[in-house]
Structures are given as C-alpha cells and as structure tokens.
Amino acid sequence: MSPIVPALAGKLDGLQSSAIRDLLTLTARADIISLAGGLPDAALMPRERIAVAAQTALGDPAVLQYTESPGLPALRAVIAERESTRIGRSVPVEEVFVTHGSQQALSLLAEVLLDPGALVIVEDPAYVGALQVFRAAGARIVAVPLDGDGLRVDVLADLLAAGERPAVVHTVSNFHNPGGVTLAPERRRRLTELAEAHGFWVIEDDPYGELWFDRPAPAPVASYSPQVIRLSSVSKTLAPTLRVGWLVAPGRVCRAVELLKQGADLCGSALTHRIAADLLADTDWLTTHIDTVRTAYGARAKSLVEAVRTTFGTRVHCTDATGGMFVWADFTDDTDTTTLLPAALEAGVAYVPGAVFAVSNAYRTSMRLCFTTSDEATLTEAITRLASISR
C-alpha cells in the first residue's frame, strides 16, 4: 500500500515569498549595480568593536546560557535609557521588550493586538515586511497614501469619519522605506489625537531615525501618546547579525508579547544581547560611529539624488535625500518601471519597481532606489545606465 502523504495547512496557499528577496537573488550578479537591495553597508559596520565586545562578553559563562524572554536585563536597561532621551519621558525597563530584529516585534505585536478580521491601516507605498505580517494575521488591510510630509493623516481622519475602526495604524515615521519621506510633526500630533479619540494603537516603526543627514528626525510619534508602540533596532546603526530589535510599549502589551515570545523561540541570544548592550552603552564611541555612517550615507544619497535630477530633469520626480537608506523616484512621463526592469538589468542596473510596495495605488511609474552600498561614482554611473535605456 502506498503511503498517504500528509498535507500542509490551507492558509499557506495565500502566502508568497517577498518579491524583493527573490529579486535580490537575481541581482547578485557582479556586473549589475544594484539599487534594489535594502541592506546597510557591511563595510561601515563596527566589526572590530564588536569583536572586542564579543571577547569581553565571553569572559562570563552566564553569556552562554538561556536568557530572559524579554531580553538580557543590561540591554533592556540601556535601551530604556536611550528611548527615555528620545521620547522625552522616563521609560521604565518593564516597557522595553527586546526582539529578534524589529521584524519579530511586528509579528508578535500582530498576534497580540489583532483579532482575525481586525482592520489595520498601512501606508501606501508600504513596508512589505509589515504587509506580510498583517496579511498572515488575517487582518483586513486598508492603505492611506503618503505625500511629502508622510502619512496623509487627513485621509485617515476621513476614513474614521466614515466609520472605519482600525485596531492598528502602522507608520514608518522617519525616512520611510520605501517612500523616503518623514511624517511631519503636526501630523504626528494629529495622528495620536485620532488614536486616543478612536481607541486604536499606533505602531511607530523607526529603524532609520538615527540616520538623518542634515537635521535630526522630529520628536517620535510616541512622544505624543502612550497609545503609540515604538519599534526600533540596531540593524541599521550597528549590525543586523546581532538580531537586536525592540519595542517600547505599555506593560500589559509587553506581558502579552512575553507569553508569545516563549512559544515562538523562548528567548534571544545572551551573547548578541551583551554585545549590543556594550556598544549602546559606549556613548561617545557610538555617537562617533553613527556620525560616520550618517556622513557616508548622506554623501551617497545626495550624489544619487543629484544624478537623478541632473540626468532626468522633470522626467523623474525624486524625494530629497534627508536620511535613512532609500529615495523614491517617480517617472512623470508614464514610464512603467516594471516593464522597464528587464532592460535596466540588461544595461547593468537594478532597482525595485514601485508596484512591489503598492497596496491601493499601483505605483506603476515609481521605483525605490537604495543608496547605502555603492559609492558616489557608482551611484552616478547607475543613473547614467538607467537613462541610457529609458528614453
């Protein structure tokens, strides 16, 4: 008798691999200048400082053991201190929960905050890692567009006035991925007024806030209301390999996240937590290190934006280089960026078509350009190559 082959869960039929991750595989060819990636520059990561911290950490046998589910206490303490400064109120350690990158914070929060069918408001274009999580949680997703000042809070207000009742509004508040824009201070205030009036959570997803170029990011959305759950990470400032992200949330949210973290993976790595705590507590060194990253990314971003503007003129609208890792560019002459991509790859340049990040709007003529991993001359060359095929 032949075996009866067992099935997989039905919900998997609806899940797809991240299109960007698949594209990254395609664009790893050495002759392609990739503006398609979303990776920070490994050459700017503090490898030697991490090696010193690893040796120090490994002097203590306790660093080999399981650690607490909410994170190594020393790491939570230094994050609480930094977030207190950032948010402008004293954040107790109990309100800091360390996760395996901020992606895990998002996925645990989706379980903690959302009943099946709950409404989640996302930005359009959206961070695809958030879309993936909210879709997997069975949420109903409605998108609110971005403009140059970030999330169109007026459109959100209209949805609320029309009777929509979100459980969560998700925003990448600073130097948006993929949109490149930052939520204006007045909109931050208005967003939290709406949250308190209508009883929804705001998830302020902020991995890029420290990577500002000319002026610091505005005060966090979380500084306006305790109904904001703040997410951040060391992946863009120190190194992704540490897998250290965190959320700052009221104690009852942290306790619920803890229950789910135990089932999800018990706890983080005491070793990488100890390394992250060491580097975050070394404030003078850290300031200098982050300055170096900001300066390098700022120079690259400005070269890229200048090349786009010089080369394409009014044919392409491009966001300003203000911080983070991405600019968002939009063909004003109806060029379809998905259709253009094979020719671009042929010419030796890759980007991510706007359609990948689209929720309600198609973003057919847009593209995300990442400036972190190429030098200024290479970025300029990439735009020259792009111009050569998009006539």
Add this chain to the structure above:
Amino acid sequence: MSPIVPALAGKLDGLQSSAIRDLLTLTARADIISLAGGLPDAALMPRERIAVAAQTALGDPAVLQYTESPGLPALRAVIAERESTRIGRSVPVEEVFVTHGSQQALSLLAEVLLDPGALVIVEDPAYVGALQVFRAAGARIVAVPLDGDGLRVDVLADLLAAGERPAVVHTVSNFHNPGGVTLAPERRRRLTELAEAHGFWVIEDDPYGELWFDRPAPAPVASYSPQVIRLSSVSKTLAPTLRVGWLVAPGRVCRAVELLKQGADLCGSALTHRIAADLLADTDWLTTHIDTVRTAYGARAKSLVEAVRTTFGTRVHCTDATGGMFVWADFTDDTDTTTLLPAALEAGVAYVPGAVFAVSNAYRTSMRLCFTTSDEATLTEAITRLASISR
C-alpha cells in the same frame, strides 16, 4: 475627553505563562538545591572554543550582515552531513532549515502543518513548550501516555482505529523531557507505519539524543519514513546562546517554513550560525567535548537515581539514568507532589510537580528531577532533604 484605551487580541485570554519558567524565578534562592530547572550546565559549555570561533567569524565583514532565511549555507551544510550520518540516508541541504532554537522550529511547523481545529497527538506527560505552541495554533490536543518504552503506540493505534485523524504526532523520542524514557525501536517502526497508512506527520523532537550515558540512542524515527520531521539543536550540546536549532523535512515543508520565517524574524544571526558551523565541523574536538558532557551528566544522573532508590526504596519509582537531562520519579504511596512542594522549598529543595506536564492523566504523585547543574554530593543532599519532609 479621556482617551479610548485600545484592546488586546481576544485569544490572549486563554494563554498562560509557562509554570516552569515562573517556578524557576522562585527557586533562584541560593539556599535551595534546584532540581526544577531545565538548563544545561554553563560550566560544561565550550566557552573558550566559542571565543576562538567568534574571533575567526568576525574576521569577515559578511558575518555582520543579514543572512539567508533558511540559515547560513555553511551551517546548513554541516548539519546536513551530521544528520545524514544520524538518519542513515543522504540528507540534501535543501531539507535542512535552521531556526532560532528548536522551539522556533516547533512554532513555525505548527503554522505550516496545522489548520485551526486540527488534531495533534502529544505525549502524556508532555513537553510543555510543545503544548504551548499547539494550543496557540488552535489545535485539538489528544494525549497518549508514555511507559518505560516511550509513547504507547498501541494506544495511538486504538485512537486511529476509533476514527481519530491526527495531522501531527509529536514525540520527544530520546531521553524524554519530562518523562526520562526513550521510544523503543520496534515502536519507532510501528509509529511510522501508522503515519504512512493514515497520512499524518510525525515531529521527532530530539534535543537530547547525543547525551546518552551507557549506549547510544536508537536509530531516529526519521530513519523509518520521510513523513517524519526531525528537530534538534545545539542548545544542550554546545550552548543555548547560539540560538541554533533546526528541522530536517521534505523540501515542500522547508519552503513553507521559509515563507513564515521571513515574516517572523527575517533570518538568524550570521555570527552565531558561523560559530555553530565552526564547532560542528570540528569533529574530533566535538566528539571529545560531547563525551565530556555525557560523562559528567551520566555520573550526576546515576548518583541522583541511586540516592532516590536508596533513600526511598519502593516508596518512589524512578526512571533509569540513560541519557538527557531529566529523570521522572513517582511516589507509589499517593504523596501529592504539588501539595508537597512548599515544604520541599522550605527544606531547601525544588522539583517540578508532575501536574505541570499533565495533559489527560493528572500525574499528581510524580515529579521531574533535573540533574544537570548540581554535582553528585549536592544531588544526594537534595534527596536527603526531600526525604526529611515527605514521610
């Protein structure tokens, strides 16, 4: 107007913190000999070897970057090689998926294999980390008791004959947590025959298999059928801080797990993956290291079992010390171990009452004793203290 405070998801009402984790907090007092923990001994972990591997790994900037969702390729390769030897067939790298400890393998598999309401067969007493995951997945849980030869496969066969149709059967095949027993070879064969006849998955959860004392564990359940998904980890042999577990499963299962891993936390740590790969590939060193751990645990386990038998005689039945980290002891005189615990703590000894692991049976008179973190004299003293209050 006072703010409307947003709610948490309704399903959280049913979730509880792990009773063992909460108990661990209570038993951290220095004057208590804790047999209640479930931790490997940090003093036996290869701290210096890990420090060397960390320095080597940090010689390469790539180790700072994000890695692939299924794990660092070099780590998957060495695990595939070791699992090939263990299972007795050539395991391709595509069938190895690295997770954040084997707890994450369980939680991702629950999502991949289970539709809501699906039937999961667990062992009784059960590994509570598995119970937590299957309950969170909304599974219907039916327990099958253990005896001295592990899972009562005859009882499972009766359930199947009565029309039960499990999606998954979960078994800790070697040196059971908490039961201390090992699934007999003939039962392994019979279990997989049933899996193939009825179309269910077997999850063989095997974190302890390499920690045998007098003779190696039997051939894995996975050696009998491709419908067995094997889980293991370096947490008990190297160090939990590496957060390296894995599953070995058919390609279609691994691809589904990959989609969920991306949403859950993107990827593991290239640094800890590189360290684990280094140590696992250093086969001569590894054999000697694991021998050291096995020898130490074996001596401790035998002292503990001997102390129980000498002290309590026929009043307590205790499993043999054959491997792993736990023995399971059962009062034959109807002593209630939950009722006894406060007095035991008072006398300076802690254990986990059997009731914590109970699914269908109450295990009211049983307890789990962990022998990993105390020396022989301390373990003997613990049993003396226990005898002094359980008359």
